[in-house]
Amino acid sequence: MTSATLNMLAADKLNGNNYASWKNTINIVLIIDDLRLVLVEECPQVPAANATQTFREAHERWVKANKKARAYILASLSEVLAKKHESMLTAHEIMDSLQEMFGQASYQIKHDALKYIYNACMNKGVSVQEHVLNMMVHFNVAKMNGVVINEANQVSFILESLLESFLQFRSNVAMNKIVYILTTLLDEL
Numbered sequence: 764m765t766s767a768t769l770n771m772l773a774a775d776k777l778n779g780n781n782y783a784s785w786k787n788t789i790n791i792v793l794i795i796d797d798l799r800l801v802l803v804e805e806c807p808q809v810p811a812a813n814a815t816q817t818f819r820e821a822h823e824r825w826v827k828a829n830k831k832a833r834a835y836i837l838a839s840l841s842e843v844l845a846k847k848h849e850s851m852l853t854a855h856e857i858m859d860s861l862q863e864m865f866g867q868a869s870y871q872i873k874h875d876a877l878k879y880i881y882n883a884c885m886n887k888g889v890s891v892q893e894h895v896l897n898m899m900v901h902f903n904v905a906k907m908n909g910v911v912i913n914e915a916n917q918v919s920f921i922l923e924s925l926l927e928s929f930l931q932f933r934s935n936v937a938m939n940k941i942v943y944i945l946t947t948l949l950d951e952l
Contacts, residue, residue: 768792772839777861783871787904789839790872794903798832801825801854829854873908876901880912883924891952895921899945918943
């Protein structure tokens with residue numbers, strides 16, 4: 764775990780009263796570290812002795828991702844909750860159990876993500892890359908909680924959130940009707 768990840772997890776340990784903000788934090792960490800797959804994909808079957816390399820690698824990748832995601836989740840729980848869930852083998856099992864214990868509908872997480880997206884303004888001194896990536900994380904959190912924001916609207920939200928120093932760039936996009944995908948926009952900025 765990186766120190767930034769540890770700081771995020773330590774700052775918002777789940778204690779029962781903060782489930783919505785905790786779930787948002789853990790989802791962001793899992794997205795950033797490309798571990799979310801263990802919550803949305805089933806574990807590939809254990810490969811047979813004659814299985815292809817690709818099949819073996821897919822299984823190994825999922826198992827490694829699950830171990831890491833499970834460690835992140837357990838590290839972000841209060842001592843009592845971590846003890847209760849440490850016997851569970853998959854991150855998905857732990858998240859389902861916590862959802863059952865504390866979860867209301869994902870309304871609050873969805874609301875917080877949308878609020879961030881609608882009100883986002885790039886801060887002076889922050890790199891444009893960092894700002895855009897942060898926006899993309901919030902788009903993913905919203906998507907995971909049932910909100911569909913198409914890519915064209917995501918680009919619009921990002922353009923509107925930029926500093927005034929990007930006014931010429933935004934005007935050029937509007938006047939020339941330039942259509943960007945997120946990765947191309949990030950490269951152009």
